[in-house]
Amino acid sequence: xxxxxxxxxxxxxxxxxxxxxxxxxxxxxxxxDPARFILGSNATDASVEALREQLGLNKPIILRYxxxxxxxxxxxxxxxxxxxxxxxxxxxxxxxxTVKLALFSTFLSMVIGIPAGIISALKxxxxxxxxxxxxxMIMLGMPSFWLALVLxxxxxxxxRWFPSSGxxxxxxxxxxxxxxxxxxxxxxxRLVRSTMLDTIKQDYIITARAKGAxxxxxxxxxxxxxALMIIITQIGLTFTALLAGAxxxxxxxxxxxxxxLTLIAIRSKDIPMVMGTTIFxxxxxxxxxxxxxxxxxxxxxxxxxxYVGGSH
Amino acid sequence: MNDVLLDIQDLExxxxxxxxxxxxxxxxNIQLHKKxxxxxxxxxxxxxxxxxxxxxxxLPKKIGFVKNGKILFKGQNLLDLEHxxxxxxxxxxxxxxxxxxxxxxxxxxxxxxxxxxxxxxxNSVYQNSxxxxxxxxxxxKAEIERLVEDxxxxxxISPSRKHDYPHQLSGGMKQRVVIAIALICNPELLIxxxxxxxxxxxxxxxxxSIMEDLKDKLDTSMIMITHDLGIVAETCDTVGxxxxxxxVEFGTIKDIFTGDRHHPYTVGLINSLPDIDSNQDRLKAxxxxxxxxxxxTEGCKxxxxxxxxxDKCSTIEPNEYVKxxxxxxxHLFSCTD
Numbered sequence: 001x002x003x004x005x006x007x008x009x010x011x012x013x014x015x016x017x018x019x020x021x022x023x024x025x026x027x028x029x030x031x032x033d034p035a036r037f038i039l040g041s042n043a044t045d046a047s048v049e050a051l052r053e054q055l056g057l058n059k060p061i062i063l064r065y066x067x068x069x070x071x072x073x074x075x076x077x078x079x080x081x082x083x084x085x086x087x088x089x090x091x092x093x094x095x096x097x098t099v100k101l102a103l104f105s106t107f108l109s110m111v112i113g114i115p116a117g118i119i120s121a122l123k124x125x126x127x128x129x130x131x132x133x134x135x136x137m138i139m140l141g142m143p144s145f146w147l148a149l150v151l152x153x154x155x156x157x158x159x160r161w162f163p164s165s166g167x168x169x170x171x172x173x174x175x176x177x178x179x180x181x182x183x184x185x186x187x188x189x190r191l192v193r194s195t196m197l198d199t200i201k202q203d204y205i206i207t208a209r210a211k212g213a214x215x216x217x218x219x220x221x222x223x224x225x226x227a228l229m230i231i232i233t234q235i236g237l238t239f240t241a242l243l244a245g246a247x248x249x250x251x252x253x254x255x256x257x258x259x260x261l262t263l264i265a266i267r268s269k270d271i272p273m274v275m276g277t278t279i280f281x282x283x284x285x286x287x288x289x290x291x292x293x294x295x296x297x298x299x300x301x302x303x304x305x306x307y308v309g310g311s312h
Numbered sequence: 313m314n315d316v317l318l319d320i321q322d323l324e325x326x327x328x329x330x331x332x333x334x335x336x337x338x339x340x341n342i343q344l345h346k347k348x349x350x351x352x353x354x355x356x357x358x359x360x361x362x363x364x365x366x367x368x369x370x371l372p373k374k375i376g377f378v379k380n381g382k383i384l385f386k387g388q389n390l391l392d393l394e395h396x397x398x399x400x401x402x403x404x405x406x407x408x409x410x411x412x413x414x415x416x417x418x419x420x421x422x423x424x425x426x427x428x429x430x431x432x433x434x435n436s437v438y439q440n441s442x443x444x445x446x447x448x449x450x451x452x453k454a455e456i457e458r459l460v461e462d463x464x465x466x467x468x469i470s471p472s473r474k475h476d477y478p479h480q481l482s483g484g485m486k487q488r489v490v491i492a493i494a495l496i497c498n499p500e501l502l503i504x505x506x507x508x509x510x511x512x513x514x515x516x517x518x519x520x521s522i523m524e525d526l527k528d529k530l531d532t533s534m535i536m537i538t539h540d541l542g543i544v545a546e547t548c549d550t551v552g553x554x555x556x557x558x559x560v561e562f563g564t565i566k567d568i569f570t571g572d573r574h575h576p577y578t579v580g581l582i583n584s585l586p587d588i589d590s591n592q593d594r595l596k597a598x599x600x601x602x603x604x605x606x607x608x609t610e611g612c613k614x615x616x617x618x619x620x621x622x623d624k625c626s627t628i629e630p631n632e633y634v635k636x637x638x639x640x641x642x643h644l645f646s647c648t649d
Contacts, residue, residue: 124374125374202415203410203412203415203416204415204416204417204418204419206370206410206416207410207416207417207418207490207493208418208429209370209402210368210370210402210403210407210408210410211402211403211407211429211430211433211493212399212400212401212402212403212404212430212433212434213399213403213429213433214399214433217429217433221421222418222421225418225420225421226418226419226420299420300419300420301419301420301422301477301479302419302477302479305477305479305480
């Protein structure tokens, strides 16, 4: 098991390096001069050129990339172009909002999606199943920015239950989390449903029934444990999708998270800031996937066996 | 011979999928006596497995239906039993060995636990009339563990491997585990659904001899479902030949393998066995295919493949010719005698 975990952790290194490489080159190769952005359109060419020199923008791109990487490895992510404060400090202040948003939404999607999927599969083709499927299709079909506005209109402007924007207590998280989890819980439900339908047709389920297993044990021990393999993978993907989705939702609900930070930085060509937030999000996503892969291996003995080394 | 354990009367099972009715089992009658082995022989799709699943009430929900008939086990109709009562019987009084050991074990549960589970499911003292003969006491965890180790030993697996997962075992060993699961509660009836079809020929003999030994040791009656007449000849006391959801011939092993009166399908089955003495190049197959079970056909179900088919075979369903323990459902004999 240790071997498996170590292997997976080592695999994170090339993934994160790859992410930095791609993002850095995209930023460098897209049009727009950061120095011009900082100084504004009234600045003279000479002062822009001087700033370019100062920021090191005149050096070859490969060199710049490796200089950045060398600094970043020592924990120095540079200063933001726009407010000249360390990028790392801004991230430190803002990351909890985004990660909380993604985690709560993932959790809520699981709480809704998994039981609904199981019920739907067990009551296959019943009225419950049909209505669950129908509702999930509607939920999947709604774009999140539109949903966010509708929820805001209904629950904050009309009913005045929750604040419409900004950060504060837990109330501020309810609408954003609801918006984000509606789509993902629907897709998780559909996956759980089809996986369970597939699993309960397996021979070992008939064996379990033939052994005299009560229906509850058949479903929870024999079917769900097998179905979990696929569900866990999906949960990892859901989390990363939500992390990315937070960029939009934070914007709509005016939440000061990493998403808002990234968006502003991209608009103003604030290269160190974009790099910093992207690397941070990449690390969070890969860590989450790593965690789920470890759980996966822990559930499925066939995966574990590959790394433990044949005991027989 | 009079001690009837299982008596299936006029059993009729259909599957209903997408408004199509599949007549899987059509009014069959089978009797099994205590401590005997009954063979059910037939080709794929003849309704053998369906019959077995109906006994345990394991037909797929909302798809498989028992339309008619009775399954009397010690005089009690299993089809009338409540859900909880039939659950208590499964695995404890009647248990089943499935065809494919590769898929019939749960891949994520250690084998020892899969065996122990059976004892746990039946580890309460029931008020079930069909179990009155068993003197049961609640077992402790340690007792269950010991029983699991004992049964593993009996089927020829080292008890130290009880923590292994199914993927760590070979096909033959998996089938031994399946047998251990089926026999750990000392069932009165064991239904083996093609227990060796998925195994190598060399392993087949081993598995069959383990089953025979345990069956004798535990005084279990058995239904052996197979398409292999060789296995039937070796293990069974009575045989039912099944074709298109019907029992076309039923009798003791002597009735089926000797004598001169047989259903043409039985004759075809026996002739299709390769004969080592003759120098034949081709196997003698029965030509044609079984009629689709979705079709409603008149007459004998075998008439389209029967070499002895005559006029009324395609229009009138044959009655049973009965002589002692031997029953044949064919026009060739029903008018004589």
